[in-house]
Amino acid sequence: MRQRRLRIVAAAAVAALIALAGCSSNSGTSGSSGGSGGPAEITFWQSQFEPYQQKWFKTYVDKFNASQTDVKVKYQVVPGDTWQQKLKAAQAAGTQPDVATTNYGGIPAGVANGQFAELDGLLPDKAWSDIKSNVGGFVQVGGKHYAYPMLVEPSTVLYYRTDLVKAAGLDPNAPPKTWDELLTWAEKLTKGKVKGMTIASVAPDLGWSSWGLQYNACGHLPINDDWSAANAKDPCYTKLFEFYQTLFQKGWIPQQPKVGYPDATPYGQGQVAMMANGSWAVGQLKQTFPAMIKNTAVAPFPSIDGDPSKPTATLGGWTLTVDAKSKHKEAAAKFIEYLLAGDPAIMADFFRQSGFSKYTVRTSVDQALAKDPAATSDPFMKVITDKVVATGKAEPAYPFDISLAFATAIESVMKGKSDIPAATQKASDAIDRVIKQQRLKGTAPKG
Template sequence: MISKRSRRAIGVAAAVATAFSLGACGSGGDAAADGRVHVTFWQQKFEDYQQEWFKENVEAFNASQDEVTVDLQVVPADTWEQKLQAAQAAGKQPDIATTSYGNIKSGVAEGKFAPLDEFLPAEAFSDLKENVAPFVTVDDQHYAYPMLVEPSTVLYYRSDLVQKAGLDPDSPPESWDELLEWSKALTKDDVKGMTVASTAADLSWSSWGLQLNACGHLPVADDWSAARATEPCFAELADFYKELYQEDLMPQQPKVGYADGQPYGEGEVAMMQGGSWVVGQLKNDFPDVVDKTMVAPFPSADGDVTSTTSTLGGWTLTLDSKSEAPEEAAQFIEYLLAGDPEIMAGFFKETGYSKYTVRGSVDEILADDPEASADPFMAVISEQVVPYGQAEPAYPYDIALAMGTALESAMKGTTDVDGSLQTADDAINDIIEKQKLSGNATS
């Protein structure tokens, strides 16, 4: 799947493709009139500051080379799939592309990507964080190089409102029961205690970490042979959402979706379940709230703060399996993502420390950076959330939506918990049969 979290988090629907130093759109390899090998790099459009960062670093790489030029093309997210598929059909796919974690293993199964191991030094891969390396690994080979991770689930809370409610902001809730208690204590007048996803579309992906926390697995067998949505642990998760909603501890009709921190920034809620990207939104749009905000790992079912409550989405660079210039393309991937850690440290500074590193060496750079170490959110998220995050599932989004629909139905009382989960179970089994998924798991 192209992850829903990745689509929504970056918020990148843009109108028109922009090209920087744009050359031919096909795979590179042949020397152009300038005598240099041209490598094409398609980058899905992200925030403006990211576009500038990519542009600057492509130009820096090109200036450092005598024989290679990277031609960068920026493609809007809403046309990405169509444009990429058309290029692949015409044999003009880019040598390098930004690829989400959720698309790596299915792409490998389809023969789209070349392994990077023969082109990058071994230390480039040993530098990767232990829980992130498997996201890009198939049969002991690395088919992408990670750029960043974004945890889908972090607990944000207003320290001033917490204190007024007689709670200790330095001891945030660690279990679902404690979170419910805090939510009740913080619900006052026009301010709700908590906000979480409340629509099927948002619950479909934002609940992955909590599904893993509740059950240790997702609502489908590891080999995608059968649904598992009716297991009692999923009922416990549905009950958690149901109590938050039906006890009126959260907005009943939120103005925006889960990915948007606006209700928290505007003071409508005292606590928020949100992705790490909300850090950047608060800093940019609600700076007055930043000093009053604290973050913590999202509470777990049993209070274990080291258990998974978040999935990790994010982006990588992949090398096309049909590239005619694989060495030159891999040279750029190494330069940008796997080489001098100062390059990526600069990127995370540009993000306002709202995205998180995948390399130990970059962590070391940031630890020595006074600005990074002083950031009120970075240490907590990078040290207490990222290490325990798991990959987003690679199964078809239809399965995720079936579970999200069940959680919304149970939350809002449209159907009882058991009935909602049974409907999801039936839907997932139907998806497995119709899409012939059994035994074809790519994760």
């Protein structure tokens, strides 16, 4: 009987070991080598963007792999809505990618967490000096570079249908300059099933798409510059709340948006006459709704008081970062140098593919595009570059919880769940809580 018991215990132990082996298989260190003397194998995760981007990345990853024998890049596309879960699971298992797409706003928090490798010694000086001066700061923390920038894209631009504007008795050559004028346009353009415009109306979208308008209304975000306390109750935000509230409660924007803020489909399908959207919508319109282009004009999003020098958009965008635990940091940097910092023709090709809906971060790429008639003759590019990008602000680096708290206040007011004082008080309390719990006081990036 004892033997039998021992056999059972042994069987259970074997089962446990098998189970544990199953759990631990695949775990290990990030990055791997293709064997002694073989190429350094690095993994590259790209957050899923518009289809043309996946095509561009795939093309140049293949070209990079074919161009040399030292580094082999394993390329993987990860949907944006599963990115964090997948990345955290990989980090826990030690199988995180060597190179990953990271947005500007995620860099300071990632550096504070020790997640990114410093790139200064890994990329040549000329790669850094090629970056435009207004973008250089986006990828630095404490004077050191932790990412290489790829592009910038303003979060908020006004698109409008010139044919519908004319039909409503408005002048398509004189787009609205103030929020009040925009509301008038939205009212006049709301006819039948066509709504006046579309803009973010749910907190997760408002959280980031309203940053530019928060700057526009108050000249600051709803937190002190040193992140020591909330600043959400500033009365200058009242008009921002009323602007969103009027659009929603008057029914001048869709009451049940079918897609999120970044998706231009409602405009492309003719369901709205105007659209607040990022510059990337140009690419979607050109590729998916080309017939709409001839009747579309772009303008800077109106300002609270008509002052065009005030920011109305933040400059978001993407970079490539190297994981701090990567065993092949040099190989990873070599890939980034090839893709983003090397031959300007590679990035010029990217911006061409994007329909010039995103904007360069390198002087040499600007020069390459200046020779391209398609770029210089693009009807939207000049307006967005000169009037939107020029006044754009960097994305805030604080945790998204703060943006979400303020955005929830905007949504509460829009949908009549609370009045402005109650909503801002709640947002203020929530932001103060985030500051305290996440120990943010005094941690704001300098400059």
